[in-house]
Amino acid sequence: AVVLPNIGDLEKLIIEEGYRGEFFEPGDAGTLSFAIEKVLANNEYRKELAEQNYIAATSLPMADLAEWYYLHFLNITGKKHNIPQKQILAEV
Numbered sequence: 001a002v003v004l005p006n007i008g009d010l011e012k013l014i015i016e017e018g019y020r021g022e023f024f025e026p027g028d029a030g031t032l033s034f035a036i037e038k039v040l041a042n043n044e045y046r047k048e049l050a051e052q053n054y055i056a057a058t059s060l061p062m063a064d065l066a067e068w069y070y071l072h073f074l075n076i077t078g079k080k081h082n083i084p085q086k087q088i089l090a091e092v
Contacts, residue, residue: 002053003035018056020049 004010004019011023022035039046060068075081 003039018059020052
């Protein structure tokens with residue numbers, strides 16, 4: 001189970017990637033305390049979070065994930081890649 005700060009688009013990114021967790025507002029001890037208590041006080045909920053996060057973490061082979069990030073970094077920097085287009089399309 002995970003307790004995370006609600007900063008920028010972190011919550012949106014976590015959800016889009018298939019993960020789950022409890023979020024707190026940075027600098028707000030009350031929301032942090034509530035998030036921690038929610039996870040620790042409910043065994044079933046904590047197990048649900050753990051199972052979903054395990055599924056999300058193991059859903060893609062590490063090589064595919066690394067290539068995906070590599071291609072995105074190249075796209076951001078405007079650099080070219082040497083991966084055949086046919087191979088990229090097959091993986092999408």
